[in-house]
Amino acid sequence: MAATSEWVGWYNQRRLHSGIDYLTPAEAHDLHQPMALAA
Template sequence: MPGQYTSVAFTDSLALQELSASIGSVGDAYDNAPAESIIGLFKTEAVNRHCAFAGLSEVEYAVMEWVDWYNNARLHSRLDYLTPAEYESAYYAQRQPRRPALV
């Protein structure tokens, strides 16, 4: 059956959490664009910098090293030139802890 299928239960679950589904209309590229952008960035920064990988273990190490850098150490202009880890720490440091509901 061509096209996408999204269950009503899935849609209802997203609505309860006040989230939007990342599902576009059939045949568009809106869902794939961010993934393709990250894959292109990865290829440029991790794969093309190495002349050749000697084996699978070197590829796996390069992937883990790049993902760690991307998630924790890169400076990001949209985050006021903080690393994602620094920005996340600052965000949670200023949030008030949730108190349990009194019965």
């Protein structure tokens, strides 16, 4: 169970995603959060 949890964390947070220009989700969030706050 712990291995599955670790894999899900890696997949959702640290893996480079082609759909968001090969950024990690955390990097994409950091780039887009200032725009969302300004709106």
